[in-house]
Amino acid sequence: MDVALSHIVKRVGALVANDDVSLTLRGGRIHGLLGENGAGKSTLMRVLCGQHAPDGGEILVDGAARARLTPDEAAGLGIGMLPQDPLDFPPLAVWENFALGGGPVLTRAEARARLGAVCERMGFCLRPEAAVADLTVAERQHLELARLFDRDVRLLILDEPTSGISPAQKKTLFAVLRAFVADGQRLVALVTHKLAEARELCDEVFILRHGKLAGTFTAPLDGQAILTAMFGAEAASLAEAAPPPPPRPAAAAAPLLRAEGLVIADDKAVLTDVGLEVFPGEIVGLAGISGGGQEALLRGLAGIAPCVAGSLEVSGKALAGKPATGFLAAGVHYLPAARMEEGLFAGLSLLDHVRLAFPDRRKEARAIFAERCVGRFRLTNTPDARADSLSGGNQQRLLLSLIPDDTTLLLADNPTRGLDAASIAQIWDHFRERAAAGAAVVFFSEDLDELLAHAGRVLVFYNRDMAADLPAASLDPAKVGDLMTGRATAGERAA
16 A cells, blocks of 8 residues: 655644645555644644645545545545544443444443453553543543554554553563555554654654654655754754763751642552652652552642542641642642543634633733743744634643643643754753742653653552652663552562
């Protein structure tokens, strides 16, 4: 199977998301599509799988030209896409969602059996009878991947597929993708911000910049040349720079956060007997397979999940049992992983979000937007655009720009998910500035390398329990990986 996009133009309002883009995807190859946030990568792939109608150009599948594809036509040709934010039906069970999506009609028993076979192959753990509403963001992505691999897909489009999976699962996924294209008839298009993954996996890489094709590279890939094509020479240097060591809090400082015997009853997990101290200036990372309990800890510390027993203090204020407004008044701010579901209002403009975040400065909303959103976080300068019109990375930029300056405890669930390398560097500069000013940052990342690079301590979770509290000096990828997957013995966890 060969697929060509010829002179594709796609406009989103006044923005030209894809500007005369031409590229060819060939059977038997894994193609990468890289570029900074808002470069048009996901839009181009949505044109290919029929979700968007192009405003110009044509799509050629095995030489047959089409002005556009509908979703049904794309599926009939064997084109399937895993979006960055999974598309599913939260009230339905996992097996019911798995059985949907244009494949053959399956009975409950057939769906459960086929789901089990795919999960065993991929190393996923999905409970067939669980409601999708009870899954984490990463588990919902696992379900989408399982459904695609069960279908007769010939062109598999993956938008940031390694978000939410462990290093072992990523290794398995890459092996499956290589086997998928080995017959020379099938192909993969991988949308990613991670240059290391592209260099490891891809045979060819296309770079989009400001909606245009900025370069094409074949393996072996030149990392510096790719970064320069993505960001320009100056930003490429920023993206490649090694992060500085995490700041060290003052040894004599009193804890900013103290939890003793805390019980958190989230709707997706229950944590018991949580004991934790976090000091001003600390950056604390949370490691664990999705659903291991780290997300519940963040939600409990933010006042979103109820703290039903024990004690929790932030800046000396007792917060256990208090409403979320009490946590906000204490300087606690939470960044959710599910941006549109929990962080933003789809139908409101970016300016509306600024007005809601800074209600006492509503008349200054445009100036705040220009200074914070565009100036600090390089958000696209479209203040009247709806939040759901933004790319995933720009949605995250908007959330980050709305964090109050007086935040003393910043809780972040996958804060760099979907961001490009230059933006990730900027985000961590911002977090380190907050820590240097005395705030504490507690974050969960599905990227083990990110945890090891930026955290002064790592709390490792396994099976809804805190398995270890590791200082930066003892952080070892193999050890952390064994702890978060339960491969380490109890004695090794304590070591």
